[in-house]
Amino acid sequence: MKLTEAKNQFVSSWGALGTHWGINRTMAQIHALLLVSTNPLTQDDVMEQLSISRGNVNMNIRELISWHLVERVIIAGERKEYFIAEKDIWKVATQIMKERKKRELDPMLKLLTQLENVEGDKKDKEVKQFVEMMGSIKTLGKNVNKVLEGVAKAEEKWFVGTLLKVLK
Amino acid sequence: MKLTEAKNQFVSSWGALGTHWGINRTMAQIHALLLVSTNPLTQDDVMEQLSISRGNVNMNIRELISWHLVERVIIAGERKEYFIAEKDIWKVATQIMKERKKRELDPMLKLLTQLENVEGDKKDKEVKQFVEMMGSIKTLGKNVNKVLEGVAKAEEKWFVGTLLKVLK
DNA sequence: CCGATCTTTCAATTAGTTTTGAAACTTATG
DNA sequence: CATAAGTTTCAAAACTAATTGAAAGATCGG
Numbered sequence: 001m002k003l004t005e006a007k008n009q010f011v012s013s014w015g016a017l018g019t020h021w022g023i024n025r026t027m028a029q030i031h032a033l034l035l036v037s038t039n040p041l042t043q044d045d046v047m048e049q050l051s052i053s054r055g056n057v058n059m060n061i062r063e064l065i066s067w068h069l070v071e072r073v074i075i076a077g078e079r080k081e082y083f084i085a086e087k088d089i090w091k092v093a094t095q096i097m098k099e100r101k102k103r104e105l106d107p108m109l110k111l112l113t114q115l116e117n118v119e120g121d122k123k124d125k126e127v128k129q130f131v132e133m134m135g136s137i138k139t140l141g142k143n144v145n146k147v148l149e150g151v152a153k154a155e156e157k158w159f160v161g162t163l164l165k166v167l168k
Numbered sequence: 169m170k171l172t173e174a175k176n177q178f179v180s181s182w183g184a185l186g187t188h189w190g191i192n193r194t195m196a197q198i199h200a201l202l203l204v205s206t207n208p209l210t211q212d213d214v215m216e217q218l219s220i221s222r223g224n225v226n227m228n229i230r231e232l233i234s235w236h237l238v239e240r241v242i243i244a245g246e247r248k249e250y251f252i253a254e255k256d257i258w259k260v261a262t263q264i265m266k267e268r269k270k271r272e273l274d275p276m277l278k279l280l281t282q283l284e285n286v287e288g289d290k291k292d293k294e295v296k297q298f299v300e301m302m303g304s305i306k307t308l309g310k311n312v313n314k315v316l317e318g319v320a321k322a323e324e325k326w327f328v329g330t331l332l333k334v335l336k
Numbered sequence: 337c338c339g340a341t342c343t344t345t346c347a348a349t350t351a352g353t354t355t356t357g358a359a360a361c362t363t364a365t366g
Numbered sequence: 367c368a369t370a371a372g373t374t375t376c377a378a379a380a381c382t383a384a385t386t387g388a389a390a391g392a393t394c395g396g
C-alpha cells in the first residue's frame with residue numbers, strides 16, 4: 001500500500017470507528033487527517049482533502065479544539081489560521097478520557113444519587129431492590145471514576161510499567 | 169420522587185445516555201427496564217411499558233441477548249417467553265467491555281498493523297512519521313487491551329481492593 | 337475607516353438510523 | 367394435523383443527526 005492510500009485508509013477507518021464512540025464521523029476524520037499530516041493545515045486544506053463544506057469543517061474543528069485535541073497555530077506572515085493535532089497519543093487518550101468522564105460519567109452519577117433517594121418504605125421489596133440497584137451502579141461508577149482520574153494523571157511510563165504489571 | 173416515577177426516570181435517562189455510546193436508545197431503555205424489574209417480563213410487557221412496537225422490542229431484545237446482557241427464561245406452564253437482565257452490575261460492565269473490545273478494539277489493531285506496513289522508504293520523513301504514528305497508536309491499543317483483559321478476568325473485590333489502591 | 341480576506345453562524349436540506357406493522361414463519365396443544 | 371399462540375422478518379415510514387452554503391460577522395493592512 002502506498003503512503004497516500006494508507007493515509008486515506010486511516011482517515012476513513014478512524015471516522016467509521018468514531019461513529020461507535022459518540023463522536024461524529026467527520027470530527028473523527030478531521031482529527032485523523034491532522035494526526036497524519038506533517039504540516040499544519042488550513043480549513044481550506046481540510047475541505048479539499050475530505051470533500052466537505054466550509055461550515056462543516058469549521059464546526060468540527062471547533063469541537064476538536066474544545067476537546068483539546070487540536071489547536072490553532074498562527075504562521076508568521078500568513079493571514080490564514082492553521083490547525084495541528086496533538087501528536088502524543090497518550091495525551092490524546094487521556095484528554096478524551098477526561099472529556100468523556102466530564103460529559104457522561106459525572107452527570108450519570110448525579111442522576112443515580114437523585115434516584116437513590118426515592119420515597120417509600122425501604123423494607124418494601126420493590127423499593128429495596130431499586131435502591132440497591134441504583135447504589136451498586138453508583139458504586140461502580142465511582143470506582144471507574146477513580147480509575148480514570150488515576151490514569152489521566154499518570155504518565156505513560158507508569159501506566160506501562162506499574163499498572164500493566166499489576167494486571168498481570 | 170415515587171418509585172414508579174424514579175423507574176421511569178432511570179429508564180429514560182439510561183436511554184439518553186446509551187445514545188452517546190453507540191447503543192440505540194430503545195435497546196438501552198429495554199435493558200434499564202429489565203434491570204429495575206423485579207420479575208421477568210414478556211415482549212408484550214416491554215411493548216406496553218415503553219410504548220414501542222413488537223418488532224422493535226423483538227430486534228432489540230435479540231441484540232441484548234447477543235451482548236449477553238439479557239436472557240430468555242421459560243416459566244413452567246407458560247407459553248410465552250420471559251426475559252430477565254443480568255443484575256450483577258460488575259458482570260454487566262465486564263460483559264460490555266468484552267463485547268466492545270471484540271467489536272472495536274480488535275479490528276482497529278488489525279487495521280493499524282496493516283497500515284504500518286506501508287510501502288516506501290522508511291528514511292523519508294513523511295513515511296517515517298506515518299509509520300511511527302501507527303505504531304504508537306497500536307502500542308497504546310495493545311496496552312488498553314491488556315488492561316481490559318485483566319479487568320474482565322478480575323473479580324470485583326480485587327478491582328476495588330488492589331487496583332484502586334495502586335491508583336491511589 | 338475601507339475593502340479584502342478569512343471565519344462563523346444557522347436555516348434548509350440531505351443522509352443515516354430507528355421504528356413500525358403487517359405478513360410470514362415457528363412451535364405448542366387439543 | 368389443524369389451529370391458536372407466539373416470534374421473527376423486513377420494506378416502508380418516521381425520526382434524528384449531519385451537512386451544506388449563503389449571508390453575516392470579524393479582523394487585518396493600508
